[in-house]
């Protein structure tokens with residue numbers, strides 16, 4: 001049986017889709033069988049980030065409506081044999097995903113994979129609650145910025161109320177992934193520090209992903225950032241996070257500011 | 271030095287942190303998002319109201335999430351000087 005992860009945040013644009021692809025690929029690189037599922041009906045993007053957009057034939061909604069069988073809709077990754085994608089539908093009908101349909105598909109997937117990773121749409125509406133419904137682990141993606149932290153807090157409340165686990169009186173294992181972390185601004189004191197966000201949200205930390213041009217580069221190429229340049233700072237952060245999900249005890253590395261000459265001078269002067 | 275600091279170390283993060291702490295403690299109370307808090311509130315009200323006059327607004331249930339422990343704070347306001355029957359027993 002698969003472990004079911006939902007990548008969620010409330011706020012849009014914080015890095016959920018980037019994270020889904022990166023952690024999915026990082027887990028698959030360890031040999032685990034992984035499927036990433038796009039729940040963003042009408043605004044699918046995970047296919048692009050994974051570089052599979054031209055191979056989408058059937059989607060999640062087609063499977064639910066019985067127009068395609070699940071194996072026909074799953075797209076195998078070009079680089080990693082054990083990584084698969086279930087694309088979202090581009091329909092504008094937001095009700096195309098039904099509770100029963102989602103239950104059936106997630107149930108089928110979890111029998112064949114080690115990890116099912118659900119990429120949640122932004123917001124707190126149906127799409128987001130359907131994406132978190134089966135979650136055992138929720139990766140709460142948060143940027144060190146006031147509105148993102150507030151929305152994450154909101155999502156945590158919903159994870160504690162509207163998931164199958166909550167209905168059974170259990171709790172979803174929630175982990176904070178701090179992304180787009182800018183060490184220069186953190187050092188300057190005009191960005192919330194990791195400790196601040198941790199204290200405010202009181203969630204265990206899964207990782208800290210630095211703001212980096214490598215993310216944009218990888219998305220331009222259609223390769224998950226964790227395998228595009230495995231030595232880049234965001235790739236290392238995502239690999240460590242993936243290993244932590246597998247239960248390994250990996251020391252947390254806070255992205256550090258690389259000081260240029262001018263920075264060194266400033267720091268000495270301060 | 272002060273001017274230097276002001277130019278190069280604007281620290282707006284502490285303000286962000288403080289505003290968030292205030293806002294979220296309020297929002298967690300109001301929204302909670304959680305059915306747990308509202309059912310606790312209702313059931314506590316029902317029990318207390320059996321014995322003393324007490325209304326909906328007099329029961330406040332607050333949850334402060336934390337690790338390794340969360341604090342569930344329950345406050346029930348009762349009008350007047352409540353006679354809990356100690357004088358009779360003595």
Ligand SMILES: Nc1ncnc2c1ncn2[C@@H]1O[C@H](COP(=O)(O)OP(=O)(O)O)[C@@H](O)[C@H]1O
Pocket residue numbers: 009011012013014015016017018019122179180181209210211212213215216219234
């Ligand atoms: N660590 C990062 N560094 C730089 N840019 C990032 C980072 N993470 C995400 N982005 C960029 O932010 C934008 C939104 O990311 P995305 O993963 O689509 O967010 P979401 O799915 O939460 O809406 C994209 O343009 C992406 O390239």
Ligand SMILES: [Mg+2]
Pocket residue numbers: 016017018040045120121
């Ligand atoms: Mg997205």
